[in-house]
Amino acid sequence: MIDFGFFAEILPKLLGGLPLTLELALTSILVGFVLALTLALAQQCASRIVVLPIRGFVGLFRGTPLLVQIFLIYYGVGQFRPQLAAIGLWGVFREPYWCAVIALTLNTTAYGSEILRGGIQSVPRGLVEAARSLGLSRYQTYRHVILPLAFRQALPSYGNEIVLMVKGTSLASIVTLMEVTGIAQGLISQTYRAFEVFICAGAIYLTLNFAVIRALAALEYAMSRHLRRIPSMMSGGVAS
Amino acid sequence: MIDAIRLLGFAHGGWGPALLMAASVTTLLSVLGFALGAVFGALAAAGRLHKSRVSRALALGYCTVFRGVPDLLTIYLLYYGGSVVLTSIGHLLGGAGFVGVPAFATGTLAIAIISGAYQAEVYRGAYLAIDQGQHDAACSLGLNRLQRLRHVTFPQLLRYALPGLGNVWQLVLKDSSLISVIGLVELMRQAQIGAGSTREPFVFYIAAALLYLVIASVTGNAFYRLERKAPWRVRSA
Numbered sequence: 001m002i003d004f005g006f007f008a009e010i011l012p013k014l015l016g017g018l019p020l021t022l023e024l025a026l027t028s029i030l031v032g033f034v035l036a037l038t039l040a041l042a043q044q045c046a047s048r049i050v051v052l053p054i055r056g057f058v059g060l061f062r063g064t065p066l067l068v069q070i071f072l073i074y075y076g077v078g079q080f081r082p083q084l085a086a087i088g089l090w091g092v093f094r095e096p097y098w099c100a101v102i103a104l105t106l107n108t109t110a111y112g113s114e115i116l117r118g119g120i121q122s123v124p125r126g127l128v129e130a131a132r133s134l135g136l137s138r139y140q141t142y143r144h145v146i147l148p149l150a151f152r153q154a155l156p157s158y159g160n161e162i163v164l165m166v167k168g169t170s171l172a173s174i175v176t177l178m179e180v181t182g183i184a185q186g187l188i189s190q191t192y193r194a195f196e197v198f199i200c201a202g203a204i205y206l207t208l209n210f211a212v213i214r215a216l217a218a219l220e221y222a223m224s225r226h227l228r229r230i231p232s233m234m235s236g237g238v239a240s
Numbered sequence: 241m242i243d244a245i246r247l248l249g250f251a252h253g254g255w256g257p258a259l260l261m262a263a264s265v266t267t268l269l270s271v272l273g274f275a276l277g278a279v280f281g282a283l284a285a286a287g288r289l290h291k292s293r294v295s296r297a298l299a300l301g302y303c304t305v306f307r308g309v310p311d312l313l314t315i316y317l318l319y320y321g322g323s324v325v326l327t328s329i330g331h332l333l334g335g336a337g338f339v340g341v342p343a344f345a346t347g348t349l350a351i352a353i354i355s356g357a358y359q360a361e362v363y364r365g366a367y368l369a370i371d372q373g374q375h376d377a378a379c380s381l382g383l384n385r386l387q388r389l390r391h392v393t394f395p396q397l398l399r400y401a402l403p404g405l406g407n408v409w410q411l412v413l414k415d416s417s418l419i420s421v422i423g424l425v426e427l428m429r430q431a432q433i434g435a436g437s438t439r440e441p442f443v444f445y446i447a448a449a450l451l452y453l454v455i456a457s458v459t460g461n462a463f464y465r466l467e468r469k470a471p472w473r474v475r476s477a
Binding site: 064069 | 251270304305307308309311313314316317319320321323324374413414415416417418420423428431432434439440442443445446448449452453456457
């Protein structure tokens, strides 16, 4: 019943979409992280002129489907072609690739900034006061006290967000990008063997997400070294 | 701006009624998918907490696959796979030609399967959050299995699960937009139709985004009130 020949035939085709999937995921996650951190830090500022627009942006991008965001940027912004051409941005918004990257990045920025903001808020106030009373500057306090603790606190949630982003890249196929899901959809409509294609493409995504989860678990382990009571038991080395 | 208001209005030629109708389809699809997903989620959570190794492995497999694979792939699987199955049943019954699956039913099932995998984790966590003493006390009072479930486990489980269920609900609402790819005229699809026939995509996708925001905030508020005012609320000492 199981046709291994068919699997052998479609797997290379599906893997052909993997570079694009990885590219979309990595670009949006990395750029999104930088933007998310910027927004999370900016919200520590008390000024409402800074905080309110950020809250609006975050609310908009967390409250609407990613698909609407992609369509809004690809088709919606494209409506303003003459204006975009005038400022030299039409080249960017004409390409489905850049539209997908922009939508995915803004989406993960909104979610990520909330995760990081929560992490920063979880740092006990006493620690910040202690740092300040030791004479650390505002920058030093963030660099050496607040952010390391905030990152560790935020890591598990941020891991979930990364997995959601890897899954989210599949929506790029709707604006004609042939990443893994786009190729899978093409194969399904050609062969009508939905189950086999699903297993194959699904296995690619599961492997990818499994790798993400393991990498983050390793990172979390490395970041909580001081929380491990007896290091010698973990490493198996000789305690000094 | 005036054009946009006329376009989305309720007067003749306005798209307001169509968009509101589509928004109610989105809501209905999400509610039904979420409710059926609760059944799948409860079964999977029970499976993961069960003694039997087989049921644990099956439930874990279900949760891992549908939380790790893009929702779009799951939707394609059900849509195309369902059509193939229906067509072959049609051939067995002597019919000829292609039988398509109904988009609304397929969409509901897809949302149920995906959200069930997420809900299972919520229910499992909520069950584990119940203090062991509660089970012990219920046993020592002589309650039978059904009574323990009905009067002790279930009320507390629901209380612990509510915040997590609220998150899954928001996910479901946004996921329902993906059902547009199989042709169901819900909010996303209706916005596409409007954008296509008026050549005003920006107005229509903004309108769709705002309607999603409204549905999300109204229903999110309902979850919040349920959490605060529910009779099963855990009272602090």
